[in-house]
Amino acid sequence: MGVDVSKLVDNKTGRQSRSIFHEQDIYEQEQERIFGKCWLFLAHESQIPDPGDYFRTFMGEDEVLVIRQKDQSIKAFLNTCTHRGNRVCKADKGNAKHFTCSYHGWSFAADGALQSVPLEEDAYYNELDKSKFGLHPVCNVDSYKGLIFGNFDPEAPTLNDYLGDMKWYLDVWLDAMPEGTELIGTTQKVEYPVNWKLPVENACGDGYHIGWAHAGVMTVASSMNIESLSLGNTEVDSSTAMAGGGMNGHSIISSLDGQSGYAFYPDPSLPVSYLEENREAVISRLGETRGKQFWGSQINMTVFPNVQMLPGLNWFRVYHPKGPGKMEMWTWAMVDKEMSDELKQTVLDNVCRTFGAAGMFDNDDGENFAACTSQNRGLQTRQKDVYTNMGLGKEYSHPEMPGVISDGLVGEQNQRYFYRRWQEMMAAKDWSAVPNYNSLEEANATGGQN
Amino acid sequence: MSQSLPFKNAVDADTYQTFQTLLYKEARLLDHEEYDQWLAMLTDDIHYYMPVPARYLREEKKQAIKPLDANIFNDYKKQLELRIARFATNLVWSENPQNLINHSVSNIEVFPTDVEGEWNVLSVVTVLRSRLDGVEKRMVVSRNDIWRIEDNSLKLAKRNMLFNHAVVPDSNLNFFF
Structure with missing residues (x-):
């Protein structure tokens, strides 16, 4: 209500x-x-040009990591460990192959997959399904002429429709030069x-x-x-x-x-x-x-x-x-x-x-x-x-x-x-x-x- | 009785005390918004620089401040004069009533440079700014100065500053460090 x-x-x-x-x-x-339904600005593509480049920002009060992937696509994740909730990245930006939580050492790949868990064999008896504990993705990530946006709502309109007629004006800056x-x-x-x-x-x-x-x-x-x-x-x-x-x-x-x-x-x-x-x-x-x-x-x-x-x-x-x-x-x-x-x-x-x-x-x-x-x-x-x-x-x-x-x-x-x-x-x-x-x-x- | 200590000042006591007194005087002028007198303490080629800090991992190769990094101040005399001219208009509403301010200078170290008549002076300035009602803002800045003898007085030729706050904690910086 x-x-x-x-x-x-x-x-x-x-x-x-x-x-x-x-x-x-x-x-x-x-x-x-x-903030849970609108497309929110995450980063400019120029800020994360290379695979592994990341930028730490916020969508509303939710802290997110925006990461350039090996195939040049861009993914974003909640910056929180799926184990106990600690941050997985504390730097403003940088380049990383993986993001390791400072609490228990869980380590996540740039695509969000949980890569390694300390004592996985000795303490989890190899029974932890790592595929279920990847970083929580921001479900929609898209770019408009260099500007990367994210959206938490799977029902949201596309970024293109969301920007609508405003694109005519945005292009005065974003598309003036080749x-x-x-x-x-x-x-x-x-x-x-x-x-x-x-x-x-x-x-x-x-x-x-x-x-x-x-x-x-x-x-x-x-x-x-x-x-x-x-x-x-x-x-x-x-x-x-x-x-x-x-x-x-x-x-x-x-x-x-x-x-x-x-x-x-x-x-x-x-x-x-x-x-x-x-x-x-x-x-x-x-x-x-x-x-x-x-x-x-x-x-x-x-x-x-x-x-x-x-x-x-x-x-x-x-x-x-x-x-x-x-x-x-x-x-x-x-x-x-x-x-x-x-x-x-x-x-x-x-x-x-x-x-x-x-x-x-x-x-x-x-x-x-x-x-x-x-x-x-x-x-x-x-x-x-x-x-x-x-x-x-x-x-x-x-x-x-x-x-x-x-x-x-x-x-x-x-x-x-x-x-x-x-x-x-x-x-x-x-x-x-x-x-x-x-x-x-x-x-x-x-x-x-x- | 004097005992020889196993540590040697880079400059003699007179020189050190001269710079200490000079930095205290400068702090007093800034506290009292005596900006014309402060400008007179600067060389004509003064560079007053404070880059914007960022948090990088220690191993991150991209962390060095690059030419195109943002700054809080990247001013030469002309820009400093422009800021002071803005204050002097009396049209800067956020400075009326005056925000009382105190610059405390500490951690002073003085070193000779390779240039005759120039000294490298390190210091830390802690600014306490009393804002509207009970609001107080405290900011700490490390300064790396070059002071030079010019026209028979010591003048500030360069000030590189480190602003030790990841997020600027006040809604304006209508003052100098």
């Missing part, structure tokens, strides 16, 4: 109950119905006293906060004027910037000028010349709209529930929930493989300086998210609702761009659709009860839970 979420989110008015940022039983239901992308640098991990949904709603659509929350760094670090930010919604000009949401929880906000992604580089000349050198080739791969207007622009893309990527600023990020009031944010720089080493280093340094642990933008956000979380500990406070009701009713369909579209970077449409999807997943016992929509018409027809 679970918690009744029908009154906790209202997409028509943009209202959310604060309990969704606080209650333990809601959090537990998220583990089951969101060689594709790679994640570079060690994983930048920061712990926040923050509910995991708050940073997602922020980067999925909140251009509103940028001018104010980041006022300090905007004053000193902007090398270009992002017109679509300063315009706000008073002079709606769809050629300047857009928000696209309502794609089964996935979303994008984007400037449409083709360069502003590099506006927060003290000297954007190197990345901008890279853009213009490759512009024609990208247009021929992706067409005029994506090649001219999206590629190079300031873009925020979100794959529901917890992956975000910002081409231009070039960060790629996943948020791991650690309880209703805590999450760990993992950040990497994502670059095109074709970029020169010099440009890759420039991009990586800029990611770290803007959105790393000491990043001048990131260091403005954490405390806001933390208080949006902690204030809900108060019983009286918690009974007041919060709102994402900017630009209600201004959504429309676009002949070329998929999803529900609004104008401008400053808006709250995508946040509303993020919480609508959260509500739909939380209400559904299985995938057959989850609506499927990729446009305003489909979104309206499936209605939501209101």
Whole structure:
């Protein structure tokens, strides 16, 4: 049965109950119905290129090992020994032929098979059926253009269907260049006293906060004027910037000028010349709209529930929930493989300086998210609702761009659709009860839970 | 009475004490956000570097820090000045009220280098940061410095740092180590 979420989110008015940022039983239901059912980012293929390469990560609160196999396929397993439950791998990443538990020495092969058990003959009398004690696999593992995802639910739609129309936008980064992308640098991990949904709603659509929350760094670090930010919604000009949401929880906000992604580089000349050198080739791969207007622009893309990527600023990020009031944010720089080493280093340094642990933008956000979380500990406070009701009713369909579209970077449409999807997943016992929509018409027809 | 000890300092007591006093002074300037005075203690070619740590198995060959590894700081003077300019705007809301901070410097070792007028100075800095209400954050960083005589004063030319935390424990690092 679970918690009744029908009154906790209202997409028509943009209202959310604060309990969704606080209650333990809601959090537990998220583990089951969101992190237990959605496709979750595991690693980028570039992080585990060779057989035996592994990467240790999380799917919700479940710790998993992602391992490149001998045949170059990828498998993922719960990082827990099938004997007494200890971890089998404690390193962040590396290369291994087998994973040996530090408790009793059970050893597992890269394909998860239980390979050897100490004292198998003397103490188990050779009666242990090792074939029944392999590592527990994540049942679905699949990749989309370099991004490896896992899913715990055998009934889930395919990754391709799950990403749906969002692929049209994802390809602006993942498929702009023939060689594709790679994640570079060690994983930048920061712990926040923050509910995991708050940073997602922020980067999925909140251009509103940028001018104010980041006022300090905007004053000193902007090398270009992002017109679509300063315009706000008073002079709606769809050629300047857009928000696209309502794609089964996935979303994008984007400037449409083709360069502003590099506006927060003290000297954007190197990345901008890279853009213009490759512009024609990208247009021929992706067409005029994506090649001219999206590629190079300031873009925020979100794959529901917890992956975000910002081409231009070039960060790629996943948020791991650690309880209703805590999450760990993992950040990497994502670059095109074709970029020169010099440009890759420039991009990586800029990611770290803007959105790393000491990043001048990131260091403005954490405390806001933390208080949006902690204030809900108060019983009286918690009974007041919060709102994402900017630009209600201004959504429309676009002949070329998929999803529900609004104008401008400053808006709250995508946040509303993020919480609508959260509500739909939380209400559904299985995938057959989850609506499927990729446009305003489909979104309206499936209605939501209101 | 003086007894000869079976251990020899790499530098004489005066030199050692000079660097100890210098590191204490630097810590005080950072505690008090006297960033202009701190900048004046840095050479123009300062490199201020703190890579992001990761946990690898000891036998793992890939564990060495590579050129394209992520960093918490990879700053030259221009970038340090940019960070300080951001603080100076008074528009960094998370620093108002001020987060009181204390830099404690310990484990100081001073070594001469092959270069005349340059010293290699090792130290550990423990930062205690008092945040909103009762929240306190403690971070420990090992520092490997090069200090150089320039314009008749000792200036910091290089600081390589090891951040001894696998996960950064605070929601911002609006300060220096």
